[in-house]
Amino acid sequence: MSYYVPKGGLPPQTALTTDRARFTEAYAVIPARTLSDITTSYLPGWSGMRMWVIARPLSGFAETFSQYVVEVSPGGGSDAPESDPAAEAVLLVVDGTPTLTLDGETHSLEPGSYAYLPPGAHWTFHNTGETTAAFHWVRKAYHRVEGVDVPPAFVTREQDVTPVEMPGTDGAWTTTRFVDISDLRHDMHVNIVNFQPGGAIPFPETHVMEHGLYVLEGKAVYLLNEDWVEVEAGDFMWLRAFCPQACYAGGPGMFRYLLYKDVNRHVGLTL
Template sequence: MTYALPPAGLPSQSDTLTGTSIFTEAYAFMPAGVMRDIVTSALPHWTNSRAWIIARPLSGFAETFSQYIMEVSAGGGSDRPEDNTNAEAVLFVVEGTLVLRNSMGTHTLTEGGYAYLPAGEGWTLHNTSAAKATFHWVRKRYEPVDGIPRPEAFVTNDKDHAPISMPDTDGKWATTRFVEPTDLRHDMHVNIVTFQPGGLIPFEETHVMEHGLYVIEGTAEYLLNRDWVSVGPGDFMWLRAFCPQACRATGDGPFRYLLYKDVNRHAKLPW
């Protein structure tokens, strides 16, 4: 398995402008080429680390989650990564090795490592190796429900989960699920979607869930609202609720993306 990374650095002054970004009322498209050093942020209580903040709640757009790509240099990390006691998190490692400590003990996360961290539970994360490590950090305000217990922390790895084929697709469209869809303790899913060459979403999905889609491998033509956009490794798509979407995988290998969506809760009402 391969996992795309931000290119970082800066393009050469002799390079022509490529990888056009798109921001509309329904979606945003951020090609890998825009994820450079100049757009990173430092975060409180993190050392030797930087973040590409690729999604954050925006009123009238996508409002439920934030998503960071975190790069942690050797010796870096945090003893106090999250000060918001309402924020749950998923961590997904795409490069290097990280040491996570939480209520379950100490865990070594390597490439493909996945951790769910409940709201209000303390945790730490450090890079004790000599090489940098990179991971996705998806954050959401947890929505408790009376009578339903809160979910527990867990740690796993992409390689330990077989993708589940979507019905009637002959294995061309599959989803790696880290949480059972019927588990109502969880109010978000962060999965991996895989299309084999020629696989497609053969209808325009239009639904209440917001999405963050980060391409970790392969290429496709992706429908975003009214526009077909060519996407590839390291590109990010950010969709508000009800933005139509569809997909046609291209290339000779799998097309895979990390997918966020909010699930299993009533729509919020203004009264």
């Protein structure tokens, strides 16, 4: 397995302007080269960091989450990374060897490390390694339900989680699930979806869950609403609820993406 890591920079003046970037009423595609130096953002309370904001709530489009790709230089980090006490988060490390301190316990991270941080968790993040660290940071306002506990924090690695084979696919399509789908304490799932070369989603999924899909590895042709779009490692797709979706993995290697979706809660009846 591998993880695409954006490196910033800027396309040369000789590069073609034409690209696969799209923003429609149903979906958006942010190609890998869009993550350049001039599209970075910064956060108060952090040192030696920059980030690309690839999803944020937008009224009338997709509304449940934000997602950042964060780069932290050696020695950089934060003792107060999250300013919103209602926010839960998932971190997926894709480069470097940073250190996460979570509720007083220190965790040495590496590519493939995954952390779930419930609302109100006390955590810090520092790059104690000698090379730049990079990670995905998915944030959502946790939807509390009376009688349902807030899920506990945990840290694991993709390498330690066995992918679940999708029914009838003979392993061509699997999902690495970090949370039990029957655990109603969780109101979002952030999984890794894996396709062998030639694997496919063989029907247009059309459902209430909003999606964010960041391609970690490989390439594919993806159906987004009525359009077939080529995507590759480093691209991000953002789908609002009920946007039809399917894909064919183009090979020659694995096609894998980090997938966000909102789950397990009543639908709000007011706008």
